[in-house]
Amino acid sequence: MTDTNRSRLLRLAKRLGERIPEGENIKYAVPKIWNTFGYNGKEVKFSSNGTIRVNPYRFYFECINKAILSSYDENMDYSISLSSIMGVENKKEGYLGGDWIAQSSIYGLQIRTSTSWDHDESGELELINGYGMRDTGTFMKTIALIPMLKKIGINVIYMLPVSKSSMKFRKGEMGSPYAVKNFFELDPSLKDPMLGEDFSIDDEFGAFVEACHIMGMRVIIDIIPRTSARDSDLILDHPDWFYWIKIEEAEHYAPPRVGEISSISKPTNENLSIIYDSLEVKKHLERFCQSPDKLNPEKWNDIRRRCKEDKSLDFFNLIQEEMGITTATAFSDCINDPQPPWSDVTFLKLYMDYPVESQRYVEEGQAPYILFDIIKANKFQGRVINEELWNLIADIIPNYQRRFGIDGARIDMGHALPGDLEKMILNRPREIDRDFCFIAEVLENDGAEKAKESGYNMIIGNLWWSEPRISEGEFHNTLKQMVDLKVPIFACAETPDSPRAASRKGGIRLSRLAAVLNNFLPNGVPFISSGFEIYEIQPMNIGLDATSESRFVLSPDDPLYGKLAFFDRYALHWIGENKDEMLNILEKVTAVRKRFLNAITDKNRYIPVAFKDKWGIGTAFDIKGEENEGGSIILVIANTDFDNNHTITVDLLPFNERGIKVGERIEILYSHRNLNAAEAFSLNRDGDLIAEFEPGEIMILKM
Incomplete structure (x- = not known):
């Protein structure tokens, strides 16, 4: 691929190079930690606060040239999926396309957040700052993180939604990326103005994907096929694909409470009659009306014509103002769920009639409505499929494959x-790339088997919940389950929806322990939520295992106090003390993981570890037969008490019973202390391995 015009990344680098003179007098600040590629431009000024001031064009240009294009092969087409570049032949029996995820290490990020920074040091995060540049994150700026991520063993980048989102009914300053206005357009706020208006956002994202592929990293996107923004672009051509209520009913609209059902429950065939007999449900159904094209065809056609002729008009405002209706907000499929409606999104109408089981309870002439059974479309289905919508939804991922060569997708609310x-959503991408990967939004481990049967390669699982409770024993229960799961789960102590690990009990000690242990779990795929690697404590969202108070963990004098990256302009705390500590830990630990990857990712080589004390936790893997490796096992041991030292005692009998002789020769592969193995570890009279561990300490041994 020698032609520069064929490579978006080469064109992006060329554009930056051409603009270097424009940045000569700009004092553009970036966190020093971003500079993992040795940038030393003549203009660099180091600040005592942990930032460096650079020529922005030269900084990003040299990142691409020095750290990425040094691995570029002009005979390769990096705009297609990495599996298509590498080939997927000779996979072992039973391999499902996309199962490469089991040997991966994932970094999850939100583009607009992870490279957000106050570059002009104005004190504000601005969409356009004083230099005419973007403080919030962009695809181009995110390329600068790739060398750092490569250094810590990352080979998959998973992005929160990048599709065009809506600012109407937005929560916070920026609105949620899950309020998707257009499935097929990229969000314009992710485009970097440094590249000029004639360098399209599609080319910028394509350049980012190419950069990842050059560095051996795959790219996974997040798609939301069940909901859309309430002012979705689809409305203009397909108003009947949405649910509508009268404007005057909007202030009273909420999930109806069913008093006859005492607890939070899912809709079932058995409780449908109770639901529909509820007085509150009857009032709820009365709030709905027909779509604008049916309510007043003449008025609707006039609005549509005007909006087609004048693109500056807001069709949704016109619908609300001239027709007095609006889209109904989405809510949970759980009956009596206390959470409020999701005010920025609505459900897509997957069937043009009511669920078969519910039709007997619906009065003639009832307008299309949202209710618990309608939401739970995996169980309650109509007879009249909205075929055009289904085909559109099923083409979202193939569209991104054809345009950008993405490698996988997480399906939001796939269970609904x-x-x-x-099946359509999962099958069509694999017609283009048979090694395409799918992640299911399944938070309970017992959903792994169904996910496997459906065609998913992994699930989120529940480690994000149990690992922060490791000192309470919850993690131990999850660990026992993991080896038998049909698909792997995220090995993590936090997700973009949960509280941060560093804000939990154990704090930084928990984070360090998790960073090491998560690289050595059976059926676990290490997952880092952007910010974990710098001990970020502010959550991105408070959707899981959190309360409304969970957003107030920063100091009140922090300018980001109370802000959530899902909804607000937010920059991670890239500067401060010990910001490179976790990066150094991960660099060492992921090197060990890579060295023994085949053993660690083979469930048959996992060995449960028994401890003779309350506080020990660990894993072991049989490494006999590994090329150029002496020893029989790698053993990971941790003290789960984050406040006290403990003598940890490992029962070696289970190893001996498997014919594995251990304990005579010990090599420490990782410890944060400079320890001599012979002095740190000993065998007692029972043949147990014993050592003194500091609070939250974790070590990796080869024996």
Whole structure:
């Protein structure tokens, strides 16, 4: 691929190079920690606060040239998926396309957040700052993180939604990326103005994907096929794909409470009659009306014509103002769930009639409505499929494959989709790339088998919940389950929806322990949520295992106090003391993981570890037969008490019973202390391995 015009990344680098003179007098600040590629431009000024001031064009240009294009092969086409570049032949029996995820290490990020920074040091994060540049994150700026991520063993980048989102009904300053206005357009706020208006956002994202592929990293996107923004672009051509209520009913609209059902429950065939007999449900159904094209065809056609002729008009405002209706907000499929409606999104109408089981309870002439059974379309389905919508949804991922060569996708709320639609979504991408990967939004480990049967390669699982409770024993229960799961789960102590590990009990000690242990779990895929690597304590969202108070963990004098990256302009705390400590830990630990990757990712080589004390936790893997490796096992041991030292005692009998002789020769592969193995570890009279561990300490041994 020698032609520069064929490579978006080469064109992006060329554009930056051409603009270097424009940045000569700009004092553009970036966190020093971003500079993992040795940038030393003549203009660099180091600040005592942990930032460096650079020529922005030269900084990003040299990142691409020095750290990425040094691995570029002009005979390769990096705009297609990495599996298509590498080939997927000779996979072991039973391999499902996309199962490469089991040997991966994932970094999850939100583009607009992870490279957000106050570059002009104005004291504000601005969409356009004093230099005419963007403080919030962009695809181009995110390329600068790739060398750092490569250094810590990352080979998959998973992005929160990058599709065009809506600012109407937005929560916070920026609105949620999950309020998708257009499935097929990229969000314009992610485009970097440094490249000029004639360098398209598609080319910028394509350049980012190419950069990842050059560095051996795959790219996974997040798609949301069940909901959309309430002012979705689809409305203009397909108003009947949405649910509508009268404007005057909006202030009273909420999930109806069913008093006859005492607890939070899912809709079932058995409780449908109770639901529909509820007085509050009857009032709820009365709030709905027909779509604008049916309510007043003449008025609707006039609005549509005007908006087609004048693109500056807001069709949704016109619908609300001239027709007195609006889209109904989405809410949970759980009956009596206390959470409020999701005010920025609505459900897509997957069927043009009511669920078969519910039709007997619906009065003639009832307008299309949202209710618990309608939402749970995997169980309650109509007879009249909205075929055009289904085909559109099923083409979202293939569209991104054809345009950008992405490698995988996480399906949001896939569990709420009709089975046939879910199959379409999973099958079509694999017609383009048979090694395409799918991650299911399944938070309970017992959903792994169904996810496997449906065609997913992994699930989120529940480690994000149990690992922060490691000192309470919850993690131990999860660890026992993991080896038998049909698909792997995220090995993590936090997700973008949960509290941060560094804000939990154990704080930084928990984070360090998790960073090491998560690289050595059976059926676990290490997952880092952007910010974990710098001990970020402010959550991105408070959707899981959190309360409304969970957003107030920063100091009140921090300018980001109370802000959530899901909804607000937010920059991670890249500067401060010990910001490179976790990066150094991860660099060492992921090197060990890579060295023994085949053993660690083979469930048959996992060995449960028994401890003779309350506080010990660990894993072991049989490494006999590994090329150029002496020893029989690698053993990971940790003290789960984050406040006290403990003598940890490992029962070696289970190893001996498997014919594995251990304990005579010990090599410490990782410890944060400079320890001599012979002095740190000993065998007692029972043949147990014993050592003194500091609070939250973790070590990796080869024996």
